[in-house]
Amino acid sequence: KILHSDDLLEKDAVKMQVEAMENAPVAGLIYSPVKLIDENGNFIGNFSAGDAAPVVPGKQKLAELLNGNHIMFPSVMIRAECLRNVGLFDGEIPYCNDWDMWLRISMKYDIAYISDVSASYRVYSQSGGTVRYEVQDISGFQMYRCLTKTLSAISDESILKNGRRYYRNLAMEQISRVLSLIKRGRKSHGRRYILAASSIHDGFMFRLSVYAVYLLTYAGMSGIILRLGKIK
Numbered sequence: 001k002i003l004h005s006d007d008l009l010e011k012d013a014v015k016m017q018v019e020a021m022e023n024a025p026v027a028g029l030i031y032s033p034v035k036l037i038d039e040n041g042n043f044i045g046n047f048s049a050g051d052a053a054p055v056v057p058g059k060q061k062l063a064e065l066l067n068g069n070h071i072m073f074p075s076v077m078i079r080a081e082c083l084r085n086v087g088l089f090d091g092e093i094p095y096c097n098d099w100d101m102w103l104r105i106s107m108k109y110d111i112a113y114i115s116d117v118s119a120s121y122r123v124y125s126q127s128g129g130t131v132r133y134e135v136q137d138i139s140g141f142q143m144y145r146c147l148t149k150t151l152s153a154i155s156d157e158s159i160l161k162n163g164r165r166y167y168r169n170l171a172m173e174q175i176s177r178v179l180s181l182i183k184r185g186r187k188s189h190g191r192r193y194i195l196a197a198s199s200i201h202d203g204f205m206f207r208l209s210v211y212a213v214y215l216l217t218y219a220g221m222s223g224i225i226l227r228l229g230k231i232k
Contacts, residue, residue, distance in 0.1 A: 006122045007074040008037070013118035017077040020114050024055045028082030028109025029102065032075040032118040039124055047072055047121065051113040062106035063159055066150065066166045068173065069099035074119035076102075082109055093142040100146045107153065140174040140196040164201075171201035171210075178213070187217050 001014060017030050024030070033048035049070035051061075064070070076098075086104045089097040105111070147170060151163055174197035181190035194214045198207050 001077050003074055003119075008041075008120040008122075009074070010116075010118050010120075014077075016114060016116060017118060020054070020112055021077065021079060024110070024112040026110045027055055027112035028058075028079050028086075028105045029071075030077050030112035030114065031071045032114045032116060034072045034075045035117055035120040036123050037120045039122065041120075041122075044123060046117070050115060051111075054113060056111050056113065058106045058108065058110050059156065059159075061111040062103060062154075063162070065099070065103050065106060066147070066159070066162070067169055069096070069102065071098070071102050072119070072121050073098050074121050078105070079109075090146075093146050095137075095139045095142040096146050099143070100149070103146070103150045138192055138196045139177070140170065140193065140200060143170055143173075144196075144200050164203075168201045168203065168206065171197040171206065174200065175210070175213070182217070191217055 001017075003009060017032070021027060021030050031050075033046055033050060036044040036047055038044055078101075082105060086101070086108060090100050091097070093100055102111075144167075147166060151160065151166070154160060174193045178190040178193045178197070181187070181193065191214060194210055194217070198210045201207075
């Protein structure tokens with residue numbers, strides 16, 4: 001059970017998850033919904049992208065996770081045997097080494113889920129690792145490496161046939177970050193995310209649209225971009 005120093009566990013979280021794991025011996029990982037809290041511990045909302053069943057086959061969860069990470073770190077418990085089998089977290093992709101770990105586990109194990117909130121995840125407005133990556137670095141390049149690494153290790157054609165869609169989803173996520181950065185007045189860094197999106201997905205019409213957005217940021221038309229992104 002890994003818990004970052006700024007996150008919190010619910011009172012009986014470990015007990016609940018151990019019992020659930022004991023009832024699901026084929027599961028390598030279990031997760032749950034989390035509460036979102038701010039820097040001061042105030043409740044913001046709930047995050048839940050869970051499963052209808054208590055145990056999901058690894059192949060099914062792998063296909064879901066390739067569309068994006070929806071498993072929040074503080075809610076996770078990993079079976080020790082599973083961790084020894086799949087290996088440690090990848091230090092070469094620190095921004096998304098959790099996503100990489102969940103993907104690797106899904107390749108070999110089923111995934112369990114409990115519907116009770118087990119942890120609180122702290123969200124920072126101006127500081128913290130996630131915010132730093134968004135405003136200083138390009139998180140999409142690490143995510144691209146993670147996605148490529150995972151797809152290169154998969155032989156199942158039913159998953160691989162959707163490869164272009166996975167890359168497009170990742171590219172669209174970068175565009176969402178562009179809109180967030182522009183809203184906060186960081187147009188220059190937003191342009192770097194636009195270029196990252198164009199390198200992640202090579203669809204002609206997609207790239208054409210991305211370059212149009214890039215030019216709009218120089219033409220003083222950020223307001224148009226924000227309206228297109230439906231950001232208030």
